[in-house]
Amino acid sequence: MSRKKHETEVEQPEETVEQEEKRSIEEELSEQxxxxxxxxxxxxxDYLKEQADLINTKKRLEKERVTERKYAAMNVAKAFISPLDHFELALSHAPDDDRTKSFVQGFEMILKEIKKNLETVGVSEIDALDEDYDPNFHQAVMTEKVDDIEPNKVIEVLQKGYMFKDRVIRPAMVKISE
Known part of the structure; x- marks a missing residue:
């Protein structure tokens, strides 16, 4: 019996060593x-952040592309504003006689068509006369004290202003009341 007891005692330390090794391996695997x-x-x-950045970049680029397309003709429209002013000025000084009447009428028709085509692409005049002064649309170059008119009203348009869609191409140069 003592021999059996001794064998059991000897086997126990081996099991403990094996169990410790297993625990050690389990702990190591758990840590891994x-x-x-x-x-x-x-x-x-990191992947989700990169994916969100990519989506945001795509949205931003699409928005920029839409804006670019929307305002693509703005520089061309802007280039027509000065010649349009000169054309209107020339017509305002045209002589009023029978000899030039048909020419003046022809030029007025051309001017009307140019304005219509500019409107088609998104160019519009800024209505300024008798409006409240707005520095977003008007450039005040003169002031004048006028009885019967409240302050900061546009009393004279010295140069027309123009918009392209929702952007100001050129503010209207105006005289305002004090």
């Missing part, structure tokens, strides 16, 4: 799993 889980979470978060 925890480290890999943390790394996976970090990679997943």
């Amino acid at each position: 799993i925890a480290a890999l889980t943390t790394e996976l979470d970090q990679v997943r978060n």
Whole structure:
């Protein structure tokens, strides 16, 4: 019986060593799993951030493309404003006689067509006369004290202003009341 007891005692330390090795391996594997889980979470978060950045970049580029298309003709329209002013000025000084009447009528028709075509692409005149002064649309170059007119009213348009869609191409140069 003592021999059996001794064999049991000897076997126990071997099991304990094996159990300790298993526990050690389990702990090591648990640590590796925890480290890999943390790394996976970090990679997943990085991926989601990059994906969100990509989506935001696509949205921003699409918005820029839409804006670019919307205002693509603005520089061309802007180039027509000065000649349009000169054309109107020339017509305002045209002689009023029978010899030039048909020419003046022809030029007035041309001017009307130019304005209509500019309106078609999005150019419009800024209505300024008798309006409240607005520095977003008007450039005040003169002031004058006028009885019967409240202050900051546009009393004279010295140069027309123009808009392209919702942007000011050129503010109207105006005289305002004090």
